[in-house]
């Protein structure tokens with residue numbers, strides 16, 4: 366009689382990098398014979414892939430973990446794993462705080478999960494946080510979607526923004542080779558995937574660490590070169606990339622986006638603050654004028670491109686007038702979407718040590734004012750879709766209404782329309798927009814004639 370398969374559950378916090386890592390770790394576990402359990406309580410192996418970008422993200426991990434640590438006291442054969450950015454940040458300290466944990470592993474170890482579990486099986490508590498070279502994907506990820514996929518292109522970050530834990534927890538930049546990236550995309554195309562998002566914390570740094578220089582003296586493999594290199598992969602209809610850094614963003618990249626039909630007209634370029642002194646204190650390496658020039662340039666080549674970004678309020682020393690410069694930038698540019706956050710002091714980062722911290726009430730007030738403006742501007746931006754026909758790549762059923770399907774248009778707006786997911790999943794459908802809300806659209810599928818104007822490329 367064979368033993369029942371061990372079941373596993375992964376809970377993922379944080380950004381797209383963590384989501385991509387979780388999919389690869391799930392692939393490793395399934396290759397080892399584990400099967401997915403829908404909840405942690407049904408699983409015998411529980412992996413928390415953690416985020417520490419802000420304090421509340423970190424605290425969430427401890428509350429989830431505490432529950433399962435208690436369960437382990439009754440069920441000693443439970444395997445508890447903490448992976449990701451809190452694991453990297455805390456290392457050994459995590460074992461002292463939660464001694465029930467079997468394995469603490471930093472993000473660079475995601476592809477080595479099997480080796481680490483073998484050490485755990487020998488009865489060891491294992492901490493894997495030493496910086497190492499990331500090994501090339503050794504297994505097939507278990508992806509959450511059958512339509513859209515993440516493809517890592519560069520790991521780590523060499524910037525030193527004074528508020529940010531990412532360089533400390535993700536390590537130095539490591540680019541994958543263009544060949545490995547293309548091979549992964551070809552495989553995705555063969556499996557029926559339609560959309561790929563190329564991922565990097567600072568994707569504009571892609572290729573800087575790879576050997577090779579062009580006759581003009583630039584790195585041989587920039588992000589722009591990569592887009593040209595992968596854009597004709599069969600089956601893949603849409604290519605996105607994130608996250609862009611204003612400091613390194615180039616006109617050449619915008620031209621490539623305008624030229625290459627599969628590259629979607631959406632740019633995610635965090636600006637963090639609209640005030641030059643704050644930008645300087647953040648060590649971001651650009652001014653708000655430079656940021657505005659980038660957006661102007663994008664709109665010159667691609668007038669209708671969607672622009673999204675991240676911003677922080679209440680950075681140490683931020684005055685009301687400096688915060689208003691952020692409001693002004695948001696008002697002037699009109700972002701399609703903006704991720705906003707109150708500054709959170711993080712261990713090991715310079716800004717956390719500074720004496721001029723902003724009181725929580727002030728941060729909360731600024732966050733609320735900024736969010737209000739963001740929603741107003743996003744609603745204005747959505748209006749341009751009203752009555753238009755947009756191309757929607759159908760990803761899933763609407764979880765709130767199974768008669769509807771949902772997907773995104775090329776500019777990344779979530780769009781709902783009536784339809785059957787069984788026949789539409791993975792299809793690109795022309796949809797006429799009948800309702801435009803701040804962050805999503807609704808419409809009806811239409812049949813195109815040769816003369817229907819479609820808001821696409």
Ligand code: SAH
Nearest residue numbers: 528529566608635675676706707708709711
């Ligand atoms: N690499 C990207 C962003 C990575 S982190 C970039 O350079 O823009 C994602 C977002 O979290 C950041 O853009 C920033 O807006 C936010 N963030 C990072 N550290 C933070 C902190 N200490 N407090 C509040 N927000 C933070």
Ligand code: SF4
Nearest residue numbers: 522524526529531566
């Ligand atoms: Fe953090 Fe700055 Fe690197 Fe982005 S570029 S991950 S904000 S250090």
Ligand code: F3S
Nearest residue numbers: 379380416417418450
């Ligand atoms: Fe969080 Fe780590 Fe991503 S800290 S935002 S999961 S890189």
